[in-house]
Amino acid sequence: MSATFFAGHDGLLCDLDGVVYAGGGAIAGAVETLSTLQERGVPVGFVTNNASRAPESVAEHLRTLGVPAQAGQVFGSAPAGVDLLEETLGRRTGRVLVVGSAYLRAVVEERGYEVVASAAQRPDAVIQGFDPGLGWADLAEAAYAVRAGATWVATNLDTSIPRAEGIAPGNGALVEAVGRATGTAPVAAGKPEPRLFRTAAEALGLARPLVVGDRLDTDIRGGNAAGFDTVLVLTGIDTRETAAAAPGPDRPTWVRAHLPALLAGGAEGSADPRRG
CATH class of the missing domain: 3.40.50.1000 (HAD superfamily/HAD-like)
Known part of the structure; x- marks a missing residue:
């Protein structure tokens, strides 16, 4: 696992739409990244604002794509x-x-x-x-x-x-x-309210999870409000430009091109001048 991202973090709270998949299909590299993290023993939770599907349905979809997932890892709005x-x-x-x-x-x-x-x-x-x-x-x-x-x-x-x-x-x-x-x-309810992130972290036994999402106004704002470090990936809604212009509550700790960059370490610059 990349020391850049996971030093001091004990797990991952990951958005789904725009991070893992778009529509019904997986985003390139996301399945392999999540599989690798879980093989390495990293606890992974999926935090989603999609209120249309039950946790088991979401987990089944993830398994169909190739991601190891159980209903207890899914936290929805x-x-x-x-x-x-x-x-x-x-x-x-x-x-x-x-x-x-x-x-x-x-x-x-x-x-x-x-x-x-x-x-x-x-x-x-x-x-x-x-x-x-x-x-x-x-x-x-x-x-x-x-x-x-x-x-x-x-x-x-x-x-x-x-x-x-x-x-x-x-x-x-x-x-x-x-x-x-x-x-x-x-x-x-849901993101950006911090409760959903804290509920997921508590259920998975995480004290310092890393929050990953594609939206500044939900994933990043909510993860920041919960007191967790955040990563914006550029495979969904927001861009490097919107991240650079974001106000403090919506400003991610890091910006990366995609989920696989969490393993690569240093593919993109940070939106936070305090972080490399």
């Missing part, structure tokens, strides 16, 4: 969103309109809430997470419920997601549509 929902409501009872995936609905139901299908059923809360099948009618129901006074929680606020074909709208873009219609904003 759907459970984080439901944690925030529970905190905001102050109870595990009530009606919740779920604007998102079947997995998000299942997590809400597992916590004891009654899932409803429309604003006409007078939900106490709306929870909104990404699902590629969402349409105008789903967003309209969310807007009706929020306008009627329902508590509004978003699993995450990523405005875009990298796909094999290019950059596509993310959950944050859909949340913004509801916000424009209602004149309000949700409380949000």
Whole structure:
């Protein structure tokens, strides 16, 4: 392992979209890098804002690509969103309109809430997470419920997601549509909130993990806020130029071209003048 990156670090917390894969396919070198790290005994966790898939589904996808992964290594924004929902409501009872995936609905139901299908059923809360099948009618129901006074929680606020074909709208873009219609904003879980990183680190027994991601406003900001060193890789959303211009909270400890550069050591310059 590269001494440049892993001296003083006891594991890796890695984003997925734009770091390990884009769409359904692996990014060049990512599978081999993650396999090598785990063969060397480095604990690896996957921290994702994708609220549409269960941890086992994510782990299965990773295994299909060739990455050794188990559900216990995957930490997503759907459970984080439901944690925030529970905190905001102050109870595990009530009606919740779920604007998102079947997995998000299942997590809400597992916590004891009654899932409803429309604003006409007078939900106490709306929870909104990404699902590629969402349409105008789903967003309209969310807007009706929020306008009627329902508590509004978003699993995450990523405005875009990298796909094999290019950059596509993310959950944050859909949340913004509801916000424009209602004149309000949700409380949000997931990255860049530091809790998701700390939860992952605690679950894996890590005190000083290295956080790797492709987005300054989620991965890097959240890793920094959690008190961890961060690496921006240039295989997704942000660039060397945006990193150099980023404000302090969004400024990565290092910038590297891709995940394999973690093993190579010194392929790219740092965005932080304190680090080489």
